[in-house]
Amino acid sequence: MPKTERAQQKRDAIVKAASVLFLERGFNGVSLDDVLQVTGGSKSTLYSYFGSKDGLFEAVILRICDEALIPLRALELHHLPLREALTRMGVSVLNVLSEPVAVEAYRLAISEAPRHPEAARAYYEAAPNVAAGILATYLAERQAAGELRGDLGEPRRLASLFIDSLVHNLLMKALLGIAPVLRRDEDDPFVRDAVEAFMHGLVRG
């Protein structure tokens, strides 16, 4: 099983170990010897699989993207009332980000974006873009059903507006090492207020 199974396992092991290390210490903070010290094996194989340190990095980002997709794909908003759909989406997104790995993935993608543009783009498509997409299709349904104002632009932009308002400050504080993102449940006032503001606005009456 050298080309079909053993090799795959080895490759996966390397990518997995490298993911952990890159997320922990950043691209420059990890040497290839560090990776090999975890996986065993030698540089020859590593280079035969990935060609370069950058090649390994790309593979790592793809892996991270795959995993990032999982928790949000399960989300089913179809036919929920607006308040509940928003709440559920908000809670889900915040809970994804409460995993330190998610924040470190952001940091890694942002740090290396100038040197690895394709990886950064892949990350954007896979991670932050997905949540907004799901909510957007939901909002489009509601808009088509006449439950929402039609004068406020594309559903995609509105979806972004809501999610971003929830996420931005917490994510920035986490990225800058000021405070971790905490887990929230459906009753959290932070989420509740954002949903309410988004639904009915800030102005009285």
Place this chain on the structure above:
Amino acid sequence: MPKTERAQQKRDAIVKAASVLFLERGFNGVSLDDVLQVTGGSKSTLYSYFGSKDGLFEAVILRICDEALIPLRALELHHLPLREALTRMGVSVLNVLSEPVAVEAYRLAISEAPRHPEAARAYYEAAPNVAAGILATYLAERQAAGELRGDLGEPRRLASLFIDSLVHNLLMKALLGIAPVLRRDEDDPFVRDAVEAFMHGLVRG
């Protein structure tokens, strides 16, 4: 004038040159020799001023913070009607971020946050926190005047909600190298829709 003026000028020149380079190529992408090649002078002086590369980095971040503060401090919202205050704040924030330097400063702060926590914190206090603070005091006034709903939490959080909804997606796309932040004027539909949604909500009627 060695300690009082000449030295200060030299010090400033080094910090300035280093700012440019760090913002351009990141902390690891710049060697001290690169900096000295721009400023002239020698390592002796550099080390006598900053002690280490990290010391220089801290000085650079402080300088960046100082400059980041300038354009928003001029903003005067007092006694403006809500729609206009929001619009003006939104346009200002987006225009600050449309300067590539601002985005690169974010990237630098985020990248180095694990290794330079105090610098990252200083950046947060100086840059993103200021805009929200200004809008928050304005919103507190309006809330006190009874023009806003009082059941939606702290003004500070509401201010963040608005600014973040506007900023997050554009900033992320810029940080990930997908699209630059564009300048906007007061009539831009992007800003107008966000203001309207924030004021009156998404639900029809």
Place this chain on the structure above:
DNA sequence: CATTAATGATACTGTACAGTACGGTACGGT
């Protein structure tokens, strides 16, 4: 001016690390 402190030019040290070379070893196919 002379003295002293600050600055300059430059060479050196030590280290970390990406990438290569190469001889040896397990293992699958035939």
Place this chain on the structure above:
DNA sequence: ACCGTACCGTACTGTACAGTATCATTAATG
């Protein structure tokens, strides 16, 4: 049993760079 391919271990090369040391030069102070 034999061969070839993929893998291992490890040593080596070249380079980049933070930080130090040395000595020459310039500028402030009295």
